[in-house]
Every structure is written in structure tokens, then in C-alpha cells.
Amino acid sequence: SQQGEEDPQALSIQEGENATMNCSYKTSINNLQWYRQNSGRxxxxxxxxxxxxxxxxxxxxRVTLDTSKKSSSLLITASRAADTASYFCAxxxxxxxSYKLIFGSGTRLLVRP
Amino acid sequence: EAGVAQSPRYKIIEKRQSVAFWCNPISGHATLYWYQQILGQGPKLLIQFQNNGVVDDSQLPKDRFSAERLKGVDSTLKIQPAKLEDSAVYLCASSSYVNSPLHFGNGTRLTVT
Incomplete structure (x- = not known):
């Protein structure tokens, strides 16, 4: 089962704008990690x-964590076309x-040039 | 340092056939993971090794999937027999110790027809 859920599922912004992605999780955590995945990689x-x-x-x-709300956010400032990717919290x-890492479903970010 | 190596990069098989994937982790990394990533979803942990011992295989479909990590280094993941729903990208990752960030290979894209 997946622990984290990202919001929004997809985000499209103009180059230079900021992108904010949110992650909510269900149980207590030891740590929370953010990963990026480029297409096919x-x-x-x-x-x-x-x-x-x-x-x-x-x-x-910039990453924030609010354990009382069981949520985290990832902010990418001054976005670039190269930031286009899927972003996952885990x-x-x-x-x-076992300290296994459980991933959410991801946010697909498109940065338009 | 060299990254996590996986092969093959792509594999197409018919249902009920068998397939094997290979992973060579980063040198010195004790922990090795196999994840399954279905298109549009986050990675799902199949099995986690610590050196050559299994730490977690709770989500591995053991009737058809098997994995081993000989001598605590390379690992192979096998599917026998494959089903249509096994079509996914199989990602191998390693980390120097539990709770530390994971380093991923580029994955093997499996298509079962």
C-alpha cells in the first residue's frame, strides 16, 4: 500500500514561476524524502x-514538514524547462x-519554456 | 562513483514465459531494493536485501516472483510465469545503510503480451 499521496497529480507552469507540490501521509514517520524522475529514467x-x-x-x-498535519511540501523556485519531471515523496x-521506503503516486510537473 | 547498473533495458515476452533482470548496486552499498513501477504510479517495493539476507519481501508475489542476492553484491529478480499485469518498469536501488537516500538504476521496462 502507498503511504504518501501527492497533490496535485499534475501541474503545468511557465518557466520562471514557482512550483509547489504537496504530500500527505498516514502514519508517523522517521524521515520523508523527495525524489525526481525524468521520463524513462x-x-x-x-x-x-x-x-x-x-x-x-x-x-x-525548499521542503517543509508538518508532522501534526502529516504533510510536506516541495517548492521549486524560478522553475526551468529542465525541471519537467515527476516528483515523488517517500x-x-x-x-x-525494515525501514523500507514507501513512495506516493507522484506529481507530474510540466514547465513550459 | 559508478551508479546502479541494470540490464536489460527493455524486455518483451509473451505471457507464461519467464524473464530475469539483473542489478549491480553501487560498490559498498549494503542495502538493495527491487521496486515495481506501473505506468503512472509510484514505485512499489517488492523486496529489500541487507547484504545477502532478505529484510522485507511482504509485497513480492512469491508464487511467481523470486529474487536473490548472491555474495551480498549483484542481484537477480525472476518472474516465472509472467502475466499481463506484470508489465511495468522494474527498478533496482541501493543505499549505504537503511534510512539513507536510495540510488536508483534506470530500470528494465518489461512488456508482457
């Missing part, structure tokens, strides 16, 4: 945020002894 890790962190930055990426539960 494997997933690439973007950023990891631990359950005791509220915000994290990496370049043009969670690790502290109640899972």
Missing part, C-alpha cells in the same frame, strides 16, 4: 527531511523494522 534523490525538522533548503528547492516509518 530512474529516480533521483533530492532532499531528506527528518521528523524533528520543519524546513530544509537545497539550491532552488516515507520511512519508525514502526517498520
Amino acid at each position: 530512474g529516480l533521483v534523490h533530492l532532499i531528506l527531511i527528518r521528523s524533528n525538522e520543519r524546513e530544509k533548503h537545497s539550491g532552488r528547492l 516515507t520511512v516509518s519508525p514502526m517498520d523494522s
